[in-house]
Amino acid sequence: MSGAGTGRIQGKALLVGDNVDTDQIMPGRFLALSDEQELGRHVFDGYEERVRQGIGAGTILVAGQNFGCGSSREHAPIGLRGAGVQAIVAKGFARIFLRNAINLGIPVVVSAEAAALAHDGSQVEISLGEGIVSVDGKECPVEPFPQFLQDLLQAGGLRQYVRRRLAGR
Amino acid sequence: MGQTIAEKIIERHAAAGRISPGQIVEARPDRILLNDVSGPLAFQEFERMGATRVSDPEQVVLVQDHFAPAPSLGGATAMQAMRRFRDSQGIEHFFDVGQGGIEHTLLPEQGLVRPGDLIIGGDSHTCTYGAFDAFGTGMGSTDIAAALALGEIWLRVPKTQRFVFRGGRRPFVTGKDVILRVLREIGVDGANYQAMEFYGLGAFSMDERMAICNMVVEGGAKAGFVAPDEVTRRWASGRLGDAFTLVAADGDAQYLTTRTFDLDSFGPQVARPGSPGDVSDLTDVVGQRVDQVYIGNCANGTLTDLRQAAEVLRGRRVARRTRLIVVPATQEIYRAALQEGIIEDLISAGAAVSTPSCGACFGGHMGLLAEGEVAITTTNRNFRGRMGHPDAGIYLASAYVAAASAVAGAVCDPAEVLGERKR
Numbered sequence: 001m002s003g004a005g006t007g008r009i010q011g012k013a014l015l016v017g018d019n020v021d022t023d024q025i026m027p028g029r030f031l032a033l034s035d036e037q038e039l040g041r042h043v044f045d046g047y048e049e050r051v052r053q054g055i056g057a058g059t060i061l062v063a064g065q066n067f068g069c070g071s072s073r074e075h076a077p078i079g080l081r082g083a084g085v086q087a088i089v090a091k092g093f094a095r096i097f098l099r100n101a102i103n104l105g106i107p108v109v110v111s112a113e114a115a116a117l118a119h120d121g122s123q124v125e126i127s128l129g130e131g132i133v134s135v136d137g138k139e140c141p142v143e144p145f146p147q148f149l150q151d152l153l154q155a156g157g158l159r160q161y162v163r164r165r166l167a168g169r
Numbered sequence: 170m171g172q173t174i175a176e177k178i179i180e181r182h183a184a185a186g187r188i189s190p191g192q193i194v195e196a197r198p199d200r201i202l203l204n205d206v207s208g209p210l211a212f213q214e215f216e217r218m219g220a221t222r223v224s225d226p227e228q229v230v231l232v233q234d235h236f237a238p239a240p241s242l243g244g245a246t247a248m249q250a251m252r253r254f255r256d257s258q259g260i261e262h263f264f265d266v267g268q269g270g271i272e273h274t275l276l277p278e279q280g281l282v283r284p285g286d287l288i289i290g291g292d293s294h295t296c297t298y299g300a301f302d303a304f305g306t307g308m309g310s311t312d313i314a315a316a317l318a319l320g321e322i323w324l325r326v327p328k329t330q331r332f333v334f335r336g337g338r339r340p341f342v343t344g345k346d347v348i349l350r351v352l353r354e355i356g357v358d359g360a361n362y363q364a365m366e367f368y369g370l371g372a373f374s375m376d377e378r379m380a381i382c383n384m385v386v387e388g389g390a391k392a393g394f395v396a397p398d399e400v401t402r403r404w405a406s407g408r409l410g411d412a413f414t415l416v417a418a419d420g421d422a423q424y425l426t427t428r429t430f431d432l433d434s435f436g437p438q439v440a441r442p443g444s445p446g447d448v449s450d451l452t453d454v455v456g457q458r459v460d461q462v463y464i465g466n467c468a469n470g471t472l473t474d475l476r477q478a479a480e481v482l483r484g485r486r487v488a489r490r491t492r493l494i495v496v497p498a499t500q501e502i503y504r505a506a507l508q509e510g511i512i513e514d515l516i517s518a519g520a521a522v523s524t525p526s527c528g529a530c531f532g533g534h535m536g537l538l539a540e541g542e543v544a545i546t547t548t549n550r551n552f553r554g555r556m557g558h559p560d561a562g563i564y565l566a567s568a569y570v571a572a573a574s575a576v577a578g579a580v581c582d583p584a585e586v587l588g589e590r591k592r
């Protein structure tokens with residue numbers, strides 16, 4: 001296993017560029033919100049209209065380098081999920097965003113090859129068990145996460161991990 | 170084999186024996202910081218995790234700064250959630266409106282950051298504490314909730330890059346210019362997942378070191394440290410007496426890279442709108458019109474910054490078509506600035522001086538930008554839409570440059586206003 005969660009995920013690609021920061025994903029004026037659906041309505045406010053229009057149930061976001069850089073606001077990944085994003089494929093993720101997405105159980109995979117192949121509307125299929133992401137039928141390898149993270153994901157994410165530790169006390 | 174500062178500090182907070190880069194360990198932080206943006210989400214998750222009591226209330230620090238004072242019902246509700254958590258969990262380290270200020274400037278001032286400490290915060294600029302020889306790193310609300318519940322958090326030990334500065338600096342070059350110069354070199358992900366160590370900054374004050382470490386996250390770094398020296402020791406004795414030990418890297422520590430900069434090879438630096446990594450010499454952007462100047466934020470709202478601003482503005486006026494907003498980072502800084510006459514100088518020059526707040530820095534309130542407007546600020550991020558309208562432009566610079574630009578109504582070299590001289 002090499003991505004967050006298990007199983008197969010299929011969807012249509014929606015492309016964003018390199019260094020997309022969390023201020024663009026979820027501008028500061030929405031940070032008093034906490035409801036997922038509400039945050040979902042404001043995702044990418046002020047960003048390219050193509051992305052605003054294109055995002056919806058089942059979207060697989062395909063990003064360049066350093067996706068999610070900047071602020072630690074968890075409102076950003078929560079909003080993406082609220083808007084319907086079911087997984088994110090990127091050339092690379094910024095550190096805090098990656099932790100947040102994994103903690104929220106949003107499947108995130110690193111594959112420079114897949115990110116380079118995809119264009120808007122590409123059919124993307126992620127097979128987490130096999131560590132493969134295919135773009136319009138072309139298979140690309142996924143960079144594996146460290147073992148600890150894989151175990152954490154298998155345990156059902158950080159929430160379950162904490163539950164179990166608290167129960168063991 | 171020797172160890173870096175990051176490796177030593179993490180090792181001392183983990184029960185994993187000898188550690189090495191790449192390893193994932195569970196560590197016990199000295200402090201867990203939450204603000205009024207990350208806090209409410211963390212409290213929700215804390216409950217969902219089935220937790221009822223924080224592991225150790227002494228670890229926890231709650232700061233009201235993003236919304237302070239509450240600009241909306243939503244903000245007021247977030248701040249109320251912070252007070253409720255304080256009450257239900259018996260948190261002592263709590264700072265409300267009028268009691269504290271912006272978290273990263275506040276914690277060291279309050280003696281809540283010591284050399285060698287491990288501090289995690291629900292805020293990306295928690296890396297600021299590397300100025301004080303502490304490992305500070307930012308995380309999201311779910312991680313912070315886990316830390317509240319368990320008293321521990323998982324961390325991957327980072328590799329470290331080393332930055333060595335030589336020689337003396339040119340006039341009007343500050344800590345802000347140093348970090349902008351570094352970001353110009355490495356880009357916005359040049360230190361992703363890594364730690365940074367800075368050497369050769371003996372002539373830079375603790376305030377300036379905060380500005381440097383504050384922005385290491387703009388290069389993607391997990392933490393950044395100014396190598397501890399006499400300046401660090403003096404600061405620590407002043408705040409903590411003798412209750413501290415400095416943590417320095419070993420002579421044979423392993424670094425990914427070492428980059429060397431001559432301090433006298435660059436003047437003031439400015440980041441252009443869109444990215445803190447799009448940095449150029451001040452001389453390349455001089456003359457750009459500015460509608461708003463903002464001096465404040467967790468990196469550059471210190472007494473040092475306010476003094477620099479006052480030095481430029483004393484006896485002068487803010488340009489007619491430009492507005493200047495000044496936000497002292499903490500109550501203590503605000504009061505010191507009052508006593509020194511700085512606030513009077515700023516107000517006489519036409520500045521709007523506000524109570525400590527994150528406010529406009531993150532596009533929340535108290536100074537947002539309209540479509541097409543241009544600002545120069547001492548903040549740390551100029552992402553599209555950061556301070557309001559997505560089509561407003563934000564330049565990042567030191568307080569000297571920001572203040573000079575307020576006088577000129579356009580990006581301006583402080584030497585133009587004050588004359589060539591000093592430092």
Ligand code: SF4
Binds near residue numbers: 234271467531548
């Ligand atoms: S001043 Fe700005 S960068 Fe600093 S903590 Fe507040 S919002 Fe974040």
